[in-house]
Amino acid sequence: MDPDYFKSYNMCWGTLGTIRPFSNFHPDRDAMEIQAALEKKDSVTLVRILTNRSNAQRQVIAQTFEEITQKDLTSCLKSALSGELENLMLELLFPPVMYDAYHLQKAMAGLGTDEETLLEILCTRSGEQIQEISAAYKQMYKKDLEKELKGETSGDFAKLVVALTNKGNVTGVVQRDIEILSASLNGKKAEAGPWIDILTTRDSGHLNKVLIGLETLTGQTVTETLEKRFSGDIRLGLKVLVQCIQNPDVFLAKRISTMKPTVLHRILVSHCEEDLLCIRIAYLKLTGTSLYTALQKQFKGDHLMALLAICQSED
Template sequence: MDYEYFNSCEMCWGTLGTVRPFSNFRPDRDFIELQAALEKKDTVNLVRILTNRNNAQRQVIAKTFEDITHKDLTTSVKKATTGNLGVLLLELLMPPLEYEAHRLHQATARLGTDEETLMEILCTRSGSQLQEISATYKQLYKKDLEKELKGETSGDFAKLVVALLNKENVAGVVQRDIEFLSASLNGSKADAGPWINILTSRSSDHLSKVFMGLELETGQTVDQTVEKRFTGDIRMGLKILVQCIQSPDVYLAKRLSTMKTPIVQGIMVSHSEEDLLCIRAAFLKLTGTSLYTELQKHFKGDYLQVLLAICRSED
């Protein structure tokens, strides 16, 4: 058992995840079954094994596979699978930090930056998690994540992204923060500076009080204020940040409700061991349909079976 790996992956542990450690875990037995499934291109058994082990156990299986065969498991999975199924299984085999770094790289490497995925990750991860992700990013891609983000964004949105990447909780005074945000709205053009500074450096509890005070002053919700007073990418970024401060589960449920393959795949893999149960509950409340049922309306085949295995059960 690779205890060093288990101890290094605290970010993926949580009591509200849908994927848990397999209680009768035997990597030697899994290796034998996995090798047979790969040779026969038996995707049913491949899916069964990989989705019924948590990520740390998958890493042990991958190490066992490499020690015995002197081959890389991800390469073997890639040869035995195709399309979205193959991509999804490969992502399940990535360690959590590596997977988040991979998602950030994908969001900036393609033609046209995926700003919403950048915001999703930056807004739903803590400052310490983002530091670990940044270090992993540099190790994997030999590039500085902050410099990459600056190069792919511009203006106030770039400032917001960098502030989120380097966020840390700083004590603030509720009334003073309300006054700063209110004053930023007085000109013909709203000043994004105080919003970036305050919303990326205060605790959620503190900001909920600030939002209530600001709503009393303006007579509208914070989301409505952002919608009316800002434009372009900074409006989109601040709206996502506000939603994540208020309820990250609801924001992620809204993202999932698009049922777009990259979004569904990214969120479900990323949150499967952490808080997917909360996201499932928010999805049901938001849409009136369970995530388990909705997945079956939009996906099919072995790919669907992987998603259902991650989702785990009907609500």
């Protein structure tokens, strides 16, 4: 198995995730317990094990399960579970980079494009992470991610998502960048190009200074400026990007607050070993209710049990 899949095993300690490597980890024991649980359709045991192991440990369990049973764990889970619980358990088995690649492909599949999902992933991942996602996308779908994005989007929005797949780290001068963005707003039609160029090629510390300076200059928030001066998909894209630069935790908390299972699963699974504790705090400040309590009001049964296990605790 690719060693890159196991990066999360080392990285999650000391981070702000809710899921940590299980200290007394015995993959043989877990695989055999899962085998027995699948035969009995014992969802409680399946949830207990799969939500209480890091992603790297789940990869070892899946491999061990196949060696012991000569069966694919994903296929067995599909046979034993159903509904949203099945979806969530299957998502937990994806290696992180492949998980993001899967959701990007899903956002572009079929009629129409899910721009919000594209933005959620591309705006909250670093340039290095996006390069890894692009490589995984090519491995999984035999297609180039950048070309796929170009084919599924158009105009300035296409330029933005392509720029996001090639995030750079160009040194800029704060005052100069403020002036460039301000000038882009002065014409009859606002120019998206300078915004795309600056917002996708500077580090977040620099960009936060630029955005604060622009707000001081215009006398309104950047979001208000974008709302007034742009329209359509590019307005959505720039607004999301600005939100993610200013406070990605708040942006993700807003996404979670819709309580749509697909969005909720994606964020919980993607961030449970990285920064879910920060997102939980942002959710509490945003809604006045802890995420743990909100989940109990919205969901039930084994699906709720699994969600709470990933969320971990009350704030």
